[in-house]
Amino acid sequence: MxxxxxxxxxxxxxxxxxxCVGIDPDPRLAPPSVVAQPDWVARFALGIVEAxxxxxxxxxxxxxxxxxLGDDGYRGLRALMAALPKDRLSIGDAxxxxxxxxxxxxxxxxxxxxxxxxxxxxxxxxWDSLEPFLGxxxxxxxxxCKTSNPGSGDLQDLRTTWEGRDMPLYQVVARxxxxxxxARNLGLVVGATYPEQLAHVRELAPDMPIxxxxxxxxxxxxEAAVAAGLDVQGGGILVNASRSxxxxxxxxxxxxxxxxxxxxxxxxxxxxxQAERAEERVGATG
Amino acid sequence: MxxxxxxxxxxxxxxxxxxCVGIDPDPRLAPPSVVAQPDWVARFALGIVEAxxxxxxxxxxxxxxxxxLGDDGYRGLRALMAALPKDRLSIGDAxxxxxxxxxxxxxxxxxxxxxxxxxxxxxxxxWDSLEPFLGxxxxxxxxxCKTSNPGSGDLQDLRTTWEGRDMPLYQVVARxxxxxxxARNLGLVVGATYPEQLAHVRELAPDMPIxxxxxxxxxxxxEAAVAAGLDVQGGGILVNASRSxxxxxxxxxxxxxxxxxxxxxxxxxxxxxQAERAEERVGATG
Numbered sequence: 001m002x003x004x005x006x007x008x009x010x011x012x013x014x015x016x017x018x019x020c021v022g023i024d025p026d027p028r029l030a031p032p033s034v035v036a037q038p039d040w041v042a043r044f045a046l047g048i049v050e051a052x053x054x055x056x057x058x059x060x061x062x063x064x065x066x067x068x069l070g071d072d073g074y075r076g077l078r079a080l081m082a083a084l085p086k087d088r089l090s091i092g093d094a095x096x097x098x099x100x101x102x103x104x105x106x107x108x109x110x111x112x113x114x115x116x117x118x119x120x121x122x123x124x125x126x127w128d129s130l131e132p133f134l135g136x137x138x139x140x141x142x143x144x145c146k147t148s149n150p151g152s153g154d155l156q157d158l159r160t161t162w163e164g165r166d167m168p169l170y171q172v173v174a175r176x177x178x179x180x181x182x183a184r185n186l187g188l189v190v191g192a193t194y195p196e197q198l199a200h201v202r203e204l205a206p207d208m209p210i211x212x213x214x215x216x217x218x219x220x221x222x223e224a225a226v227a228a229g230l231d232v233q234g235g236g237i238l239v240n241a242s243r244s245x246x247x248x249x250x251x252x253x254x255x256x257x258x259x260x261x262x263x264x265x266x267x268x269x270x271x272x273x274q275a276e277r278a279e280e281r282v283g284a285t286g
Numbered sequence: 287m288x289x290x291x292x293x294x295x296x297x298x299x300x301x302x303x304x305x306c307v308g309i310d311p312d313p314r315l316a317p318p319s320v321v322a323q324p325d326w327v328a329r330f331a332l333g334i335v336e337a338x339x340x341x342x343x344x345x346x347x348x349x350x351x352x353x354x355l356g357d358d359g360y361r362g363l364r365a366l367m368a369a370l371p372k373d374r375l376s377i378g379d380a381x382x383x384x385x386x387x388x389x390x391x392x393x394x395x396x397x398x399x400x401x402x403x404x405x406x407x408x409x410x411x412x413w414d415s416l417e418p419f420l421g422x423x424x425x426x427x428x429x430x431c432k433t434s435n436p437g438s439g440d441l442q443d444l445r446t447t448w449e450g451r452d453m454p455l456y457q458v459v460a461r462x463x464x465x466x467x468x469a470r471n472l473g474l475v476v477g478a479t480y481p482e483q484l485a486h487v488r489e490l491a492p493d494m495p496i497x498x499x500x501x502x503x504x505x506x507x508x509e510a511a512v513a514a515g516l517d518v519q520g521g522g523i524l525v526n527a528s529r530s531x532x533x534x535x536x537x538x539x540x541x542x543x544x545x546x547x548x549x550x551x552x553x554x555x556x557x558x559x560q561a562e563r564a565e566e567r568v569g570a571t572g
Contacts (some may be wrong), residue, residue: 024388046551048415064384064391070399074360097408098350099435102310105350111418113356122383123431124410126437151386151412161445169455172444213385243387257535272329 002184004118006141008209011056011088012235016244018102019266020058020091020274021050022242024065025076031254041069041076044205046083048246051255052262058089058238060211065080081115090117091211091238097129104132111139112211118142120189120211123173127180137183138207144200145177146170148214168199173188174204187211190229192220199228202236210237215265216244222265226272234273241265287468288470290404294495298343298521300362304559305552306344306377306497308528309334310351311362315533317540324530327355328405334371337541338548339477344375344524347499365399367543373463376403377524381430383408390418392467397425404428405499408476409459410441413466423469426495431463431487434477434500456483460490468471473497476515478489478506478525488522492545496523502530512558527551 001009002264003112012018023045029037034044044161061080084090091171092114094237103125110119111133118140121133133141146156170190177186180238187209201210210229213222222239227239245265267272298304309331313321320330336343347366352359370376378400381391389411396405397419404426405421419427423515432442442456453461458477463472473495476484487496495513500506508525517525531551535543 024391026391062388064388064389064395066381067395068391068399069397071360074357095408096350096381097383097410098381101434102348105310105312105348105354109350109353109356113354122381122408124383124408124412125435125440126440126442128435128436128437128440129433147385147415149411149414153411153413154412154413154414154462155455155458158455159447160455169441169444169446172502173442176440278304 003138004185005209007117007185008057008089008140009235010026010257014087015054015057015116016055016174016270017055018235018237018239018269019056019262020060020238020240021048021052021056021064021245022093022213023062023080023260024062024242025069025073025247025284026065029243029250029265031250031252033252034254039075039079041066041072042079043078047255048258049080049083049085049098052087052245053088055259055262056088058091059084060091060095060240061091062242078116090115090137091142092116092119092141095120095122095159097125099125100130100132100250103129107132107136119185120144124176124241129175134180134183134185137185140187142187142189142209142211143173143177145173145188145245146190146197148220156286171204174201177208178205179237181208189213192222192225195221195224195228198225202229202231207231207236212237212242215239216241222268223272227276228275234277237266287423291495293403294343294375294426294499295521299459300373301340301343302556303343303547303552304521304523304525305339305342306346306347306524306526307338307548308336308346308379308499309366309529309532310348310528311355315536316528317536317538318539319538321567323363323407323437325365327358329351331362331366333541334544335366335371335543337545338531339374341372341552342374343544344349344377344571345370346377346379346526348379348528357404363400365530369545376401377428378405378428381408383411385411385415386418388417393418393422395423404473406430409462413462418472420469423471426471426473428475428495428497429459429463431459431474432480432483434479434506438477438480442480444522457486457490460487464491464492467494475499478508478511481507481510481514484511484547487519488515493522497525497526499526501525502527508554511556512555512564516559516562520563525551525555539562
């Protein structure tokens with residue numbers, strides 16, 4: 001275990017949850033009564049955290065939405081990072097990737113300046129570009145593998161030859177990640193919209209944490225994704241929901257409705273975990 | 287021509303230069319006398335621009351280095367963006383890539399909040415993830431193709447099947463880019479450290495601007511890269527130098543020495559352009 005996987009296991013245990021709440025502040029989608037106030041980004045982000053902290057094992061601020069707001073966004077992200085519960089995993093969703101010295105600057109920004117427990121990164125530049133992230137052995141580096149968007153196949157599904165074998169590119173990334181995980185601080189991103197590919201990745205990386213976006217607005221099949229992604233301990237996935245939770249209501253009840261959406265999702269995932277366990281028991285005894 | 291290619295042609299003509307100066311503020315490398323001052327990021331960045339503006343056709347702030355400095359970095363980048371000469375191309379080196387709605391937020395951050403003329407992006411997530419950038423038809427979207435780092439082959443060189451043909455992944459990216467360039471606002475990144483691959487990309491994308499990093503500290507072969515990358519008009523490349531120019535001296539002469547390094551590089555590139563033209567004339571008449 002690494003600091004990253006230990007913290008993930010502890011926060012998942014404490015919250016009895018595999019839910020990751022993505023925080024994407026967008027003034028066109030957030031409750032108008034909040035957006036009208038000064039420091040709305042912090043108010044909104046902290047309001048979501050307050051409403052869902054006991055139901056989520058991780059929070060995933062998406063840096064794009066903060067950056068798109070300029071100064072207000074950076075101020076809001078600072079307030080959010082200061083307010084996140086210390087016993088929950090914080091994931092900086094930044095999808096960075098660059099050559100060595102630049103990658104080191106990005107890792108510094110995410111792990112030291114912002115203080116995230118983990119960050120998402122892009123593997124296109126190769127593994128030397130990810131080394132500066134992996135060098136932070138007490139943080140998690142979560143590598144894009146098969147992303148949730150419709151066009152993810154443009155490169156990720158291409159048939160590729162790697163070490164003499166033929167496989168889609170995203171499986172090369174999964175295999176390479178397994179080979180680089182000496183410090184146990186790697187994770188992968190696989191979209192809930194591709195449960196079949198998620199099952200392949202789980203097979204290739206039996207005990208690597210997998211961040212699974214795309215269950216809400218992107219309409220991934222939650223049941224299929226959870227069944228495909230769970231590890232043998234009935235964990236190992238972080239089911240991310242962003243818009244479907246945080247923008248569940250734009251009325252004055254936004255916190256209560258966000259909480260209800262998070263609770264529903266947590267409980268549905270937990271019900272599936274129990275069903276999978278029951279099936280395994282039947283399988284083992286039957 | 288698009289606004290992007292027109293501005294690139296005009297700035298290259300006005301400066302008689304294909305040089306792009308990368309601005310990567312690093313307190314461990316910058317002149318100590320500058321770093322000791324308040325607002326050193328802005329002082330340093332503006333000092334480099336002042337010293338090299340007539341020699342460079344583009345400036346490329348690398349967002350990682352600003353982000354790693356937190357507030358000081360954002361303040362410095364704001365000052366730099368306000369000071370960049372309007373008749374020079376500004377490239378936000380951010381290498382972003384994310385699914386649709388998030389990519390739209392990154393494009394907004396780079397093109398609207400910061401105001402860059404162009405930005406670098408990562409193709410791993412597929413072309414729907416780049417659409418929000420390409421939708422800004424008056425800006426340039428410069429796609430990573432074959433990057434300059436030693437490990438770039440981990441994915442980019444893998445043999446891949448695309449449209450029934452076998453080719454390395456970076457050539458798939460180049461071919462896909464050519465097919466998506468209806469608005470003429472695309473460019474590619476190919477490292478000077480890989481002149482052979484640069485020649486292949488130029489063949490596949492005869493009139494697409496190519497950003498060529500890696501000639502300085504990364505020790506790419508300048509002559510080979512320029513010969514491989516020039517288009518038939520003797521242009522079409524942006525030869526980027528960052529550390530080898532901006533950290534050419536850490537003494538009080540830092541501006542003069544940075545200028546000398548930029549001048550030398552511009553003139554060497556121009557000499558090769560003339561030599562190539564002369565060779566073509568010989569080829570045409572011989």
